[in-house]
Amino acid sequence: MAIVSVGPLGNHAIGPFRIRIETDGENVRSGHPEVGLLHRGIEKIAERMTWAGFVPYTDRVDYVSSVHGNLAYALAVERLAGIEVPERASRIRVIATELGRIGSHLLALGAMADVLGHRTFFMFALRERERANNLFEMLAGARLTHSYARIGGVAFDITEGFVEKTREFLEYIETKIPEYSDLLFGGDLFRERLSGLAPVSSPLAIQAGLTGPNLRASGLKRDVRKDDPYCGYERLDFGVPVGAGESGTQGDALDRVRVRLREISESSDIVRQALKGIPEGSFQSPIPRLFRAPEGEACASVESPRGTLSVYVRSSGGRGPRRVRFRAPSFSVLSLFPGILTGAQLSDVAAIVSSFDVCASEVDR
Amino acid sequence: MTRKRYEMGILENALPEYAVFSRLDRLISWARENSIAYLTMDLACCGVEMLQVSGGRFDIERFGSVPQVSPRHADLMIVAGTITYKMAPLLRRLYGEMPLPKYVLSMGSCSNCGGLFSWEYSYSSVSGADKIIPVDVFVPGCPPRPEAVLHGLLALRKRIASRHAAVREEAPGEWGKERAVK
Amino acid sequence: MGQRKGSQVMDHAKLAEVLRDEFGKDAVAAVGGDPRFPCAELAAGLAKKILRFCAFEVSLKLDFLEDLIAVDTGERFELIYRLLSTQHRHRFNLRVALDRGAPGAAATASSVTDLWRAALCLEREIAELFGIVFEGHPSLDKLLLPEGWRGFPMRRDYEYPEDFGGIEHRRAPLRKEHARN
Structure with a gap:
C-alpha cells in the first residue's frame, strides 16, 4: 500500500490543494485532502479592518470570480445597516457577477481540460477569459480581484463603450x-474519461x-x-441547468462539466437582458467615510460559480x-472525501477533483 | 578596450581577458536566458495571472519559458501567491530540489513582502518569499499585470547575463540539509 | 423564497412553538425578532436532541446544514446552525450558547456529524480555530492550521505568534530613507 500525494501544485484545483492517497499502484483505497496551505486568516483580519477597508479581502476569498465575494459582503452589510442600493447599482452588479461567472467557468473547464x-x-x-478580463478592466480597472462591488453600490459607473463591448463579447461567446x-462532448476524450466517473x-x-x-x-x-433572489434577479428570465446523466450516470463528472458549460450560455443570456435599459441614477449609495454599522448581525448569500457563498457579519457598533x-x-x-475516491483509479483522481471546481482559497480562507 | 558590464560573466577573473572567453561567456548566458523553464508555484490569485501569462495573449513561451511541473526540470521558480507557514516547508523543499543554476522570481505583493496578508494582519502567512528562499526579481502588483511579469522575466535575463545570479548561496535560517543538486 | 405547493413554510416563531411543545418550555431560550437575522436560541443542554428532531421530524425535515458559524462574543461562545430543508424550502438559524470553559479547559459541544455529513469538516475547523471540542466527532484533526500551531486564532484574546517553524513572523516595515522610486 503506497501513499501518493496529488498536489499541492497542479491544475486539479485552483490553488494549493493536496490529496494523500493510499493506493496499491492503480486502485485507490482512500484519499484524504490536506488543506490549509492557503489559510491566511481572512476572518481574523476582518476584526482588525474597517467596514469598507475589508472589501479587498473579500476579493481574495474566491479570487477566480472576485465580484461574488465582494457582493456577498456588501449585501450582508447593507442588510445590517439598512442601506438602500440604487437600481442602477443593482443592475450593474448583475452584469458584473454574470461576467464573473462566465470567466470562472471558462477557467474551471480549461483547468479540467488541462x-x-x-x-x-x-x-x-x-x-x-482574456476577453472577459478586458471587460472587467474597462469596468473596474483591474483584471482580477477588482473590489468592484462595494458597500452601497459599485465602485465606478459604467464607462463609455462598455455596453457595446460587452454586447460584442456576448455575440462572440455565443x-x-x-x-x-x-x-x-462531440469527441471521445471527455466522454470516455468522465462519463460515470465519481457520481454523486x-x-x-x-x-x-x-x-x-x-x-x-x-x-x-x-x-x-x-x-x-437578490439584486433584481427575480425580474430576469433565465434557466438553471440541471444534470440529467445523458451519457453515464446522473451526477457524474461529465454532468458537472455539462452544467458549467450550459451555465455560460445562461449567464450570457442574463447579461443581454441586463444590458437592456439600465436604469438611470446613481451607481452607489454614499456611506460616510468612517462608516459604522449598527449593532446586530446579518447574513447574505449569493450564487457564486462554485455554489452558495454566504457571508455572516456581526457588528458591535464599532468601526469594523x-x-x-x-x-x-x-x-x-x-465532506465527500474519502468516499468519492474509493474504488477509483489513480490516474482518474485529478480528473475527479477537477470536476468539482475547487478553489483552494475558498476552502482555506 | 572597455567591456560592458554584462559581457563579463561566469569566467571573469578565472582567466585573462581574451575575446574568445568573453564570447563563450555570452554564449552560455544567451543559452540560459532563452530557455528558462519555470516551476509554477501557483499559490493564490497571482497564480491565475500566471496562467494567463502562459496563455495565448501574453505568451511567455515566446521568450523560451515553458512551465514545468517537476522542480528537477526547472531553472526558475515563480512564487505567485501568499505563502503560509503550512506551505513554507514545501516551498523550501521544492527550491532545494531545483538544480543549479536556479533563480527565483517573486510575483505579487504577497510573496514580495506579505502584501495584504503581511505580519500585522494575517497570523498564518509568511511576510515574503525572501524569508524562506533567496529571490532574484521582485515583481510588484496585486496581482501584477502579465506585462509586468514579462518585464520581470526580462529583468531576470539581464541578471542571468551578469555574474550575480550564477552562484546561489543557501538561504538563511535553519532549514535543514536537504539534498540540493549542485 | 420559492415554495412548493402543499409544503409548509415556517418562521422562527412557529418553529419555537413546535420545539417548545416537544421539549418543554425551556427548549428555546429566546426567539430573536430582528428581521435582519431571525434566529432561535436553543437551550444548550437540549441542543443535540432538538437538532436531531429538526433533522428528522417530518414537518421540519431540515436535511441541509448550510453553515456552522462559531462566534466568540467575549463572555461566551455561540454556535449558529444555518439549516435548510430541501423539501419544504424553509430555512432556520439556530443558536446554541456555550460556556467558555475554565481557562485551560476547552469548551465542549455535541457533534452533529451523525445528523449531517457536512459537519465533519465544519466542526474540525471550529475545533482548531476556537478550541471547542465536539464530543462524538470521529476525528478532530487539524484541518487548516499547520501541525504544532499553538493557540486558537479566532478567539478574542489571541496573540499573534512571534515565529513558527523557524521563520520570524515580523517583517520590519520599509523605512522612509530606504524607500526609493
Missing part, C-alpha cells in the same frame, strides 16, 4: 459555445452540503438566484466588523 490532457481547450479557455460543446447521488450531495453546479449536476434544482464568516461552497466538497 488535467485530462486536452491542452488545446485550456488555451482556448484562457483566451476567452458563437463559441456550440463550438466548444462540440469540441468537448442527490442524497449524498445534500448530506455533504454541496451547492451550485455540483449539486445541480446531481439533479437538484437549487440556485440562490431563484430561491432567494466584530465577526465575518464566509461560507465557502468549495468547503463542502471536503
